[in-house]
Amino acid sequence: MDSKAERGKRRGMERRAYPVQVQVRRAQTNGGPVTIEGYASVTETPFEMWDSLGPFTEVVRAGAFRKTLSEHPQVQLLLNHGGLSMAYTKAGTLRLFEDSTGLHMEADVNPVRSDVRDMLTALEDGAVDEMSFAFRVTRQQWSPDYEQRDIIEVDLHRGDVSVVNFGANPATSVTLRAQDWDRLSDEDARALYERLGRRLGLHQAGPGQAAALPLSLARAEAERLA
Secondary structure (H helix, E strand, O other), X not given: OOHHHHHHHOOOOEEEEEEOOOEEEEOOOOOOOEEEEXXXXXXXXXXXXXXXXXXXXXXXXXXXXXXXXXOOOOEEEEEOOEEEEEEEHHHOOEEEEEOXXXXXXXXXXXXXXXXXXXXXXXXXXXOOOEEEEEEEEEEEEEOOOOOXXXXXXXXXXXXXXXXXXXXXOOOOOOOOOHHHHHHOOHHHHHHHHHHHHHHHOOOOOOOOOOOOOOHHHHHHHHHHHO
């Protein structure tokens, strides 16, 4: 089997981040709820992703959220995909819908909480300008050469939408762990090894030669970029 066909077997929770404008609407009275809104995902917009075999194109297709939203998934608003929930669909404080742009979110948050105040200050200062969402893919389609992945349908249940500070932009993220090296063919591992060496500028390898990049450093750099 072509080693790139392994791309079609990915499972489990995934995350994507997008540079977006998150708007903050404060209540008229001090201490009242504050509403933030923005897009946790953008549809029909190709972006570059990376895995252990290198780059590929990914597109979240329009309608990918229709089924899961109709099933009233339990989704929470988080900061950097962690910490205490700031809003929750089950409580009615987080509202999600899909429109022609993508997955729109609107959340009512409590500024009495210190973590919420910190997030709101960062948003209003322009220090944070990305959102991300955690999801599982339920339907997808790969091109015959496994160079493009179309995400047709996702499951948001028990996932999250997150305000993230400069995080894992899909255009620059790399997903590579030690066990991934073990699954690569010699040819694919050598190509990835050389690509990392060129990216880091450690050595300009000649034709057919591997870059002079220690494997431990290659792993560490790939995980840093993930």
